[in-house]
Amino acid sequence: MIKLKISVITINFNNAEGLQKTIESVVNQKNALIEYLVIDGGSTDRSVELIEEHSGKIAYYVSEKDSGVYDAMNKGIKASTGDYLIFLNSGDVFVSEDVIAEAVKVGFEADLVSGNMIYNNNGERRKWIPADQLTFSLFYFTGIPHPSTFIKRTLFDIVGLYDENLTIVSDWKFFILAACKHSCSYQHIDKFISEFSEDGMSSAPENIPTILKEREQVINDHFSAFMPDYEELWAAKKQLRKLRYTIKIKKFFGIR
Known part of the structure; x- marks a missing residue:
């Protein structure tokens, strides 16, 4: 049986505290074939020092200015060589040290494989259990959890990379195009994969108007x-x- 290689990509900018948690969460994974990539946006805090301290367990890293989070993610995609990719940004963590191995053991049979996710808002936690089936109406109000979704590497060749012209919803755009335009296969595994720190752009209340505007733009452009x-x-x-x-x-x- 061929072991799947999972590329874990972490995006970071001046979040050394969160990055340390994330790096430890990834490098401590057991019994899994993991390629770890860290894309830093030219941080001026201790981030680069932390990355270099763990360089023996990081397959690829770069610290340079980028045009935004999706530019950074695209750099990670281009540098990755895994069968599946998953994005765990600085501050986010895997729920256990064997979660990747346990998820792979279930058997990946689809282009998108989504597990469950925990939101962490300063210690207050809530769960996100994604749908068992993707429908167009699902994407009106939600989608699937990016930090708990394994994406087949070849799907980016079909759908394209993340849209760097969008500031917040490019991963949502990728998923709706993959599911509703390219009819990709989807699988929900009922396991918690990651814990998402609610201090990012997509969680800030002041960004809701931007999120709605960008989603409307995507629907109008592709599903008018x-x-x-x-x-x-x-x-x-x-x-x-x-x-x-x-x-x-x-x-x-x-x-x-």
Whole structure:
């Protein structure tokens, strides 16, 4: 039986504390064939020192300026040689030391293999269990967890690299194009893979308008026939949110 090689790619910029946790989480993985790549954006803190301290277990690393997170990810993709790739950015960690080995043991049968993910917001944790099947409507409001998804290396040859013109949702764009335009295969494995630190761009409330704008742009550019449905669903969601808020306020003040 041929052992799958998993390329783990970490993106970092001036987050030495988070990077240390991530590096330790990766290099301590047991019984798995892992190629570890670290792409640093020219950090001025202790990040490069940390990378060099672990250079014996890092297959490839670079520290240089980039145009953004997706430029950095694309550098990692181009340098990788694994059968599957997974992105674990600085501050994120794998849930255990044998999680990669256990995930591979299940048997990867698809282009995209998604496991479960834990959100960590300053110690407050919640779970994300991805869907068992990918549908277009799923991507209206969510998608699949990037840090818990193994991506077949050859899928980037079909779909293309991450869109560097987008600032936050390029991984979401890659997944919706892979699933809904290129009909890639998908597999959900019911195992927790990673813990995601909610201090990144995609988790900041102030970035929600940018996220929505970029998603609308992707749908309009690639799935324009579904744009009216997308707008209608978001309008309905906003109305539902207002209704829930009104009910909550009335309940608080005892208003019927």
